Amino acid sequence: MEILVSLLGLGVGGLVNALADSLPTSRKFEKPRCPACTAPRPLSSWLGVVALLSNNWRCPYCDTPRLWRTPLIEIVMMAGSLWLFSTDPHRTFFWPGFLILSIFLLITIIDIEHRLILHVVTGPSALLIGLLGVLDPERGFQKTSVGGVVGFGVVLGLYLLGGVFARLIARLRGQVLDEVAFGFGDVTLAGVLGLSVGYPGILLALFLGILAAGEYSLVHILFMLSRRMYKAFVPIPYGPFLILGASIVYFGGRPLVDRIFPFGPLWFFILLVATFAVIYVWERQRETN
Numbered sequence: 001m002e003i004l005v006s007l008l009g010l011g012v013g014g015l016v017n018a019l020a021d022s023l024p025t026s027r028k029f030e031k032p033r034c035p036a037c038t039a040p041r042p043l044s045s046w047l048g049v050v051a052l053l054s055n056n057w058r059c060p061y062c063d064t065p066r067l068w069r070t071p072l073i074e075i076v077m078m079a080g081s082l083w084l085f086s087t088d089p090h091r092t093f094f095w096p097g098f099l100i101l102s103i104f105l106l107i108t109i110i111d112i113e114h115r116l117i118l119h120v121v122t123g124p125s126a127l128l129i130g131l132l133g134v135l136d137p138e139r140g141f142q143k144t145s146v147g148g149v150v151g152f153g154v155v156l157g158l159y160l161l162g163g164v165f166a167r168l169i170a171r172l173r174g175q176v177l178d179e180v181a182f183g184f185g186d187v188t189l190a191g192v193l194g195l196s197v198g199y200p201g202i203l204l205a206l207f208l209g210i211l212a213a214g215e216y217s218l219v220h221i222l223f224m225l226s227r228r229m230y231k232a233f234v235p236i237p238y239g240p241f242l243i244l245g246a247s248i249v250y251f252g253g254r255p256l257v258d259r260i261f262p263f264g265p266l267w268f269f270i271l272l273v274a275t276f277a278v279i280y281v282w283e284r285q286r287e288t289n
């Protein structure tokens with residue numbers, strides 16, 4: 001059974017790679033192609049792991065090597081599906097977890113590689129994940145839908161706040177700023193994450209995600225400063241960090257959540273806004289100096 005589960009992970013990992021390659025350009029699924037010369041890949045190199053082991057790593061037409069992402073994602077999917085199966089092989093646990101893992105990985109890859117969160121991914125994901133949440137006896141309609149609305153609403157608020165803040169700074173300095181911290185894709189993503197972890201889990205997920213993103217940009221700024229390369233406000237992709245937060249809540253489950261989340265939801269909301277404000281103001285200030 002474990003062999004079947006890991007083969008499933010490998011296959012779906014290959015599917016996630018193919019979707020991550022084709023969706024950003026054509027918005028639809030296409031069979032695996034070489035990104036450099038667009039020649040269709042032979043069947044023997046559809047999967048990154050197989051291509052690596054069978055010495056088909058480079059494109060036979062233009063000799064361009066594959067992205068290391070392809071075998072990596074397949075291995076992560078294999079390990080993830082084995083972990084899910086060994087935690088609880090029951091189908092009401094395994095399949096939702098498997099689906100959410102695949103979707104989270106797909107969104108992460110596309111956001112890192114293209115700085116894009118595609119509606120063609122978040123739309124169907126919201127439907128599927130929402131349906132699974134409603135059917136889950138431990139979650140139900142209310143927790144799932146409130147989670148989706150709160151996720152969408154909180155990040156929409158931060159998105160609008162960021163826009164107001166950017167305009168305010170722009171007016172004070174008499175010049176136009178076109179970067180915003182959150183894109184609208186992050187707003188729809190937060191809705192999907194809310195549907196997957198429900199309420200109140202989404203508050204913790206967002207908090208952890210924004211905290212992680214803040215730490216990342218702090219390290220990034222320090223690194224750039226140390227090399228005297230720091231210039232202006234560099235927008236970072238928030239998607240992968242929001243997904244990280246939601247993954248901790250979803251896959252870590254109740255025990256992990258209780259350990260990090262001993263206060264009420266209101267406190268978390270206040271902390272969330274405060275953290276975001278500190279990071280945002282700090283970055284803006286660095287920019288003006």
Ligand SMILES: [Zn+2]
Nearest residue numbers: 034037059062
């Ligand atoms: Zn090629």
